Amino acid sequence: MSNTNENNWPLWEVFIQSKRGLDHKHVGSLHAADAQMAIENARDVYTRRQEGQSIWVVPAAAISASQPDDAAMLFDPADDKTYRHPTFYIMPEGAKYI
Amino acid sequence: MTIQEALFTYCLRRGDDNLILSHRLGEWCGHGPQLEEDIALTNRALDLIGQARNYLQYAGQVEGKGRSEDDLAYLRNERQYTNVKLVEQPNGDYAHTMVRSFLFDAWHLPLQQALTRSKDDQLAAIASKAVKEIAYHLKTSGDWMIRFGDGTAESHQRAQRALDDLWTFSGELFATDDVEAVLFAAGIAPDMAAVKSAFDSTVQSVLTEATLKRPMDAYMATGGRQGKHSEHLGFMLAEMQYLQRAYPGAIW
Numbered sequence: 001m002s003n004t005n006e007n008n009w010p011l012w013e014v015f016i017q018s019k020r021g022l023d024h025k026h027v028g029s030l031h032a033a034d035a036q037m038a039i040e041n042a043r044d045v046y047t048r049r050q051e052g053q054s055i056w057v058v059p060a061a062a063i064s065a066s067q068p069d070d071a072a073m074l075f076d077p078a079d080d081k082t083y084r085h086p087t088f089y090i091m092p093e094g095a096k097y098i
Numbered sequence: 099m100t101i102q103e104a105l106f107t108y109c110l111r112r113g114d115d116n117l118i119l120s121h122r123l124g125e126w127c128g129h130g131p132q133l134e135e136d137i138a139l140t141n142r143a144l145d146l147i148g149q150a151r152n153y154l155q156y157a158g159q160v161e162g163k164g165r166s167e168d169d170l171a172y173l174r175n176e177r178q179y180t181n182v183k184l185v186e187q188p189n190g191d192y193a194h195t196m197v198r199s200f201l202f203d204a205w206h207l208p209l210q211q212a213l214t215r216s217k218d219d220q221l222a223a224i225a226s227k228a229v230k231e232i233a234y235h236l237k238t239s240g241d242w243m244i245r246f247g248d249g250t251a252e253s254h255q256r257a258q259r260a261l262d263d264l265w266t267f268s269g270e271l272f273a274t275d276d277v278e279a280v281l282f283a284a285g286i287a288p289d290m291a292a293v294k295s296a297f298d299s300t301v302q303s304v305l306t307e308a309t310l311k312r313p314m315d316a317y318m319a320t321g322g323r324q325g326k327h328s329e330h331l332g333f334m335l336a337e338m339q340y341l342q343r344a345y346p347g348a349i350w
Contacts, residue, residue: 009132030134033245040238041134044141 011060012038014045016052024056032057104280105218106160107180108287110170111277111323113153114181117171118331119202120146121338122189131192138238142199145231152224172342176332177325184267186322186331190260193253196242197260200304203236205271208296212288221286240304247308254309261305262313269318271297 009031015024027046032038038057047055066074078084123143130136154167184202189195210232213225246257272294274282281287305312321327341348 031132032134036241037245040241041138043234044138045134048137048141 009033009037012042012057013060013063014038014042015056015058016042016046017054017056018052020053024054027051029060099276099280101280101284101286102160102162104277105286106157107277108281109153109157109160109221111180113150113157113167113170114179115185115202115206116146116150116153118179118181118334119185119199120144120150121334122185122187123195123199125189126195135192139195142235142238145228145235149224149228149231152227156220156224168342172339176327176335179325179327179331179335180323181327181331182267182270183319183322183328184264184270186328186334187264187267188330190263191256192242193246193256194260194263196239196246197257197264199235200239200243201264201268201271201301203232203239204300204304205268205293205297207232207236207300208293209288212293216287217285236300240300243304243310244308247305247310257308258310261310265313265315266317266319269315270320270322273320273323275323 010033011029012032012035013029014027016027017024030038030041030045032041035057039055042055042057046052120143123139123146126136126139127143128136130139150171151167154170158165158167158170184198187194187198207229210225210229213221214229216222216225243257246253248254272290274290278287278290282289301312319328
């Protein structure tokens with residue numbers, strides 16, 4: 001699906017929150033003429049099986065993304081910095097989900 | 099007419115309206131103007147078929163002759179169908195499809211809201227489940243009225259034409275007869291005058307925003323409730339009932 005075809009409505013990225021308190025997760029994209037229609041379409045396309053209780057839609061054109069070509073420069077330097085992971089602590093008894 | 103007879107017919111009418119409109123909307127499956135709209139219409143059709151099942155099951159139960167929802171859906175002929183003529187009208191263009199749904203939804207929501215207070219527990223239960231679905235139907239069909247009406251010159255013209263074409267079928271939604279009177283007296287069916295005034299106010303506010311003109315209340319086509327349908331229903335039933343007619347009792 002392309003965002004440049006002028007016969008198509010603009011592309012929107014859809015984020016669904018499955019339960020209160022959890023984050024909104026990216027689930028896919030769709031076409032819609034405006035934000036209101038994008039939410040309605042997201043409801044019909046992505047929440048048919050009780051997947052969600054809140055919907056965010058974002059114009060795909062509004063998302064700025066890092067370039068795949070830059071991946072080495074951006075991410076590889078973190079490879080040898082294990083001290084950034086909190087793995088040298090002893091977890092307190094009973095602490096979960098950290 | 100006993101309450102039981104009236105209730106049977108009343109349930110058939112509710113079931114038939116939903117079933118026939120559902121089948122019409124289902125005809126768009128795979129042909130929607132956008133993938134997203136295609137799915138939205140199919141969802142809407144599935145909501146309606148779910149409501150139709152509830153009503154036809156209950157109709158069979160009230161009648162007490164052992165007819166199942168499938169018997170009622172697949173083994174009645176055209177003259178035994180009690181849906182309004184509005185819902186059997188062909189899909190036409192997308193404006194026709196949406197105007198047809200909008201007129202139906204604007205009537206269906208206040209009707210079902212009132213039915214949640216019915217003295218018949220089963221009708222009240224069916225309505226309570228249905229009103230959330232119908233509220234969404236009305237929201238989205240109303241949105242399309244506004245998009246078309248207040249959109250381009252062509253979309254406005256098509257929406258107005260669809261409204262002018264279909265308006266003649268809107269009066270039948272509010273027609274009352276002995277069935278309604280018997281059930282209204284028993285506190286089972288609501289006052290249709292109140293439903294009509296809710297319909298009028300929804301239509302007024304949506305059409306104003308859509309910059310569309312409400313057609314004059316001239317001749318209203320009726321007869322569907324008595325089984326006198328337009329020429330379109332027979333063809334639809336022929337397709338819908340083919341399998342059960344050709345292979346009686348077929349299941350899978």
